[in-house]
Amino acid sequence: MKASHLKPDAYAAGCPTRQILDRIGDKWAVLILLLLRGEPMRFNQLRRAIEGISQKMLSQVLKSLERDGLLRRRAIATVPVTVEYSITPLGLTLAEAVDPLRDWAEQNLKEVLAAQRRYDAQRKALAA
Amino acid sequence: MKASHLKPDAYAAGCPTRQILDRIGDKWAVLILLLLRGEPMRFNQLRRAIEGISQKMLSQVLKSLERDGLLRRRAIATVPVTVEYSITPLGLTLAEAVDPLRDWAEQNLKEVLAAQRRYDAQRKALAA
DNA sequence: CCGTATCCGAGCCGATACTG
DNA sequence: CAGTATCGGCTCGGATACGG
Numbered sequence: 053m054k055a056s057h058l059k060p061d062a063y064a065a066g067c068p069t070r071q072i073l074d075r076i077g078d079k080w081a082v083l084i085l086l087l088l089r090g091e092p093m094r095f096n097q098l099r100r101a102i103e104g105i106s107q108k109m110l111s112q113v114l115k116s117l118e119r120d121g122l123l124r125r126r127a128i129a130t131v132p133v134t135v136e137y138s139i140t141p142l143g144l145t146l147a148e149a150v151d152p153l154r155d156w157a158e159q160n161l162k163e164v165l166a167a168q169r170r171y172d173a174q175r176k177a178l179a180a
Numbered sequence: 181m182k183a184s185h186l187k188p189d190a191y192a193a194g195c196p197t198r199q200i201l202d203r204i205g206d207k208w209a210v211l212i213l214l215l216l217r218g219e220p221m222r223f224n225q226l227r228r229a230i231e232g233i234s235q236k237m238l239s240q241v242l243k244s245l246e247r248d249g250l251l252r253r254r255a256i257a258t259v260p261v262t263v264e265y266s267i268t269p270l271g272l273t274l275a276e277a278v279d280p281l282r283d284w285a286e287q288n289l290k291e292v293l294a295a296q297r298r299y300d301a302q303r304k305a306l307a308a
Numbered sequence: 309c310c311g312t313a314t315c316c317g318a319g320c321c322g323a324t325a326c327t328g
Numbered sequence: 329c330a331g332t333a334t335c336g337g338c339t340c341g342g343a344t345a346c347g348g
Contacts, residue, residue, distance in 0.1 A: 146288070
């Protein structure tokens with residue numbers, strides 16, 4: 053039985069939705085998962101793929117995702133060392149749950165931006 | 181045609197996914213949308229429903245959601261003033277896109293927590 | 309009841325330098 | 329190639345007080 057359509061009375065501090073949202077809030081995390089769904093990737097490969105992420109953040113987020121069981125880290129003893137990150141089955145299910153969100157983003161970003169312009173114009177008019 | 185299952189080569193800084201994720205990353209925003217889907221609510225009603233949010237944050241996030249066209253603010257001239265927040269059709273579609281994520285959270289939080297315990301135990305063992 | 313204004317401390321995050 | 333370590337600015341966000 054799904055609870056999706058029941059109206060919640062409140063969101064307690066420790067509820068699952070809050071906890072997972074905190075992780076999704078980590079914007080990089082989701083992007084990494086979506087990328088890894090395609091194929092395993094190496095550290096600097098991810099770094100290049102995600103425009104704007106710093107070495108430090110990437111390292112940090114990868115560690116956190118591994119800790120959560122959403123991806124797997126595999127070090128290969130070459131010289132120099134190669135490290136491969138791949139998504140886990142659990143991570144895959146999360147990525148799938150994020151898909152509708154990405155679709156929504158692509159379809160509705162324009163409308164959101166338009167709403168912002170309307171709002172700002174309105175505020176500007178009031179200020180004058 | 182849905183783009184969900186195509187492998188992205190990169191996530192540029194301004195892509196829709198990144199932009200929307202930045203907003204979702206605002207953890208409170210999603211919770212508010214999900215709450216308002218049930219029924220319009222007033223300021224302090226929301227405040228009570230979302231455990232732990234400060235007055236400042238609630239005010240801030242509500243303004244941002246209104247700006248994005250995801251909810252509507254309606255002030256009623258009573259004494260003292262009553263303000264009613266309700267979700268817009270656009271906001272409703274976003275809330276629906278978030279549903280799978282909430283379902284995922286409820287179903288998989290346990291497994292994530294278990295993975296964390298395994299990871300931490302492993303690290304502890306190595307440190308010893 | 310519904311906010312805004314101000315202060316201020318914690319922690320995020322980028323930059324840089326260094327290691328296996 | 330794949331990270332760790334350290335420093336410092338800067339933003340986020342809580343607490344408090346006040347106004348419409």
